[in-house]
Each structure stands twice: as C-alpha cells, then as structure tokens.
Amino acid sequence: MSEARRETGSSGPIGLDQLLALNEEIAALVRAGLPLGRGLLEAGRDVRGRLGRIAGVLGARLERGEGLAEALEAERRTIPPLYRAVVEAGARAGRLSAALEGLANYIRSVADARQSIGLALWYPGIVVSMAYVLLVGLVSFVLPRFALAFESLGLKTPTLLLWLDPIHETVPYWWPVGPIFLLVILVGWFRTGTTAALAHGSWGVLRYLPGMPGLLSDFEAANFADLLAILVENGVPYPSAVALAGEASGSPRMASGAAKVAEAIERGESGSRAVEAAGPSAFPPMLRWTLASGPAGGPMEDPLRHLADLYRRRARFRAERIAVLVPLLLTLGVGAAVATAYALAVFLPVVELLRGLSGT
DSSP, X not given: OOHHHHHSSOSSOOBHHHHHHHXXXXXXXXXXXXXXXXXXXXXXXXXXXXXXXXXXXXXXXXXXXXXXHHHHHHTTTTSOHHHXXXXXXXHHTTOHHHHHHHHHHHHHHXXXXXXXXXXXXXXXXXXXXXXXXXXXXXXXXXXXXXXXXXXXXTOOOOHHHHHHHHHHHTHHHHTTHHHHHHHHHHHHHXXXXXXXXXXXXXXXXXXXXXXXXXXXXXXXXXXXXXXXXXXXXXXXXXXXXXXXXXXXXXXXXXXXXXXXXXXXXXXXXXHHHHHHHHOTTSSOHHHHHHHHHXXXXXXXXXXXXXXHHHHHHHHXXXXXXXXXXXXXXXXHHHXXXXXXXXXXXXXXXXXXXXXXXXXX
C-alpha cells in the first residue's frame, strides 16, 4: 500500500450507512470515555472495507495528536463539511455526544427520505420500462413482418404500415434514448445513497419526474429545519448554521436563499429583512416565518424540530400517494396506449391481410 493510500481513507463520498456507522462508533467511544484514537484504530482493524480504512486513518491521525475536527478536515473528500462543522461545534460546546446523536438522527432521516422516494418510483419505473421494451419490439420485429407479408403476397400495403415504416427505419437511432435516460436516473439515485446527498442539488434528475417536486420540497424543508436545530443547539453561529443547513438541505433554491439570509444577518439586518432578501420562493411559508423570527424570537430548536416533523410527515404522505396513484395512472395510461398501439399495428393489418386473401 502506498504512503498516499495510508494517509487517506480513499477519495470520493462514502455511503450514508457508512457515515452513520462511523458516527455511531465515535459516539460510543465518546460516551464510554475511551480514547478516540485508539478506539478508531481498533475499529479499523475489526471492520473490513472502506469504512475500516477510514476509521483507521482517523484513528492514526488522532494518535499523532491531531484533534477530531482536524482529522475530519483532512478527510474532506470523504466526509461532508456539515459533519465536520457539527462535530467541531459540539466539541467546542462540550456536547459532542449530544451533537453526534443529533447527527445520527439527521442521517437516518435522509436515508428514510431516500427509501420513501425509492418506493414511490419503483413500480412506475417498471411499468414505463416494460412499455418501452414492448414499443421497441413492436416497431422492430412485428411491423416489418407484416409489411413483408403484404409485399410477398402482392397485396396493397395498408396506409398505417406505410406511416409507421419511417419509425421502423429510425429505430437504431432512437431506441438508446430510453436506456440512457434510465441510466441517468439510476446514477442519480445511487448518488443519493452517498454523503453527496448531504449537499445541495443532490436529487438531480429525480426532481423532474412526475409528482416528485412537491415530495422533494417537503423532505428538503424537513432536512433544513432538522439540521438548523442541531447546529444552533450545539452553538454554531446562527449565520453559519443557516448557510450550512441550506447547503445540506438538498435544494439549490434553499441553499441560495440560506446563503442570502446568512449574508444579510452578518451585515446586521434583522431576521425578517434577511428572509425578505432571500426572496419569497426560497423557503416554504412556515419555515420563512420561523427564520424571520430568528434567535431574537427565543429558542429555535423546538419550533424547528416540530417543523421538521411536520414536513417529514407530509412528505411521507405524498410518497404514499405517489406510490399508489402514479402506478395506477401509469398502468391505465401506458396500458391503454400499448393496447391501442398493438390493436392498430397488429389487429388492423391482420384484418387487412385476411380481406386481401379473401378478395373482399
């Protein structure tokens, strides 16, 4: 193993489950009062794979005298900035164990959101994929056989087959569009299973699928409120906390609005003026109201957690509705379209062929 390999856990973001496991290992060591460096080194020897390498690298850095925040910063390509910020704030406030527990709950909520979205997309994806395969098969194999039958029997080719012939000839050019689109969605989906999901814009192309904008918006608002509560509770300065929560919300719109709020507050403007500067579309109404009150309106942790719970429950309701209604509508719509296509492309040519053979 090279020196560079020993100095880093490995490049690229780790999975949410791996970050959660690492977080729980660190939290257990902190609660037990055991040396973090030695504990992580032992964990690195016991756990196989990438997680073990990362734990071992962090343990080695801590054993060399680096602080936990410093060691995490050295692994910035692997461990997201918000994790380092919360750990540093919790350590500075003497509440590292509480901060790590809050982070664990937040990471689980992001993973739960991903699971709900996956369940909502799974069956519709199967329905559309099967319809696409049937369409390609119909145009590629069925229609040419009918055209050949009419030609070999000296019968007049139906107008419908003449219209569809150009589509058959162009199949090699357009059939890869479906698999490429599916591949893009799958790549975006697997990306949401890593710590890249803790950065804005993490949902990518999934945001443009039917029924998804409202669902993602609720999950993003829940993530923002939950993380802002954790950051504020652990003593992160309010402007930095707002900016970090926006970056980790998953929403480019919310990240941009949060950055504007943070800048306005740092300039000395009130919470209400700062939220106005972000624009009316940056945050949902209830979240706008809470941010407009700001720390001056009293402790924010409980209101933010109530909001996070509200948005998360609403998002799950949306996910359940999508999981039920979208497959039903797709089955009806796509099924009707496929049935119509087969009736026009198969049944009508058969009728015309029988008529031609019977001389009627």
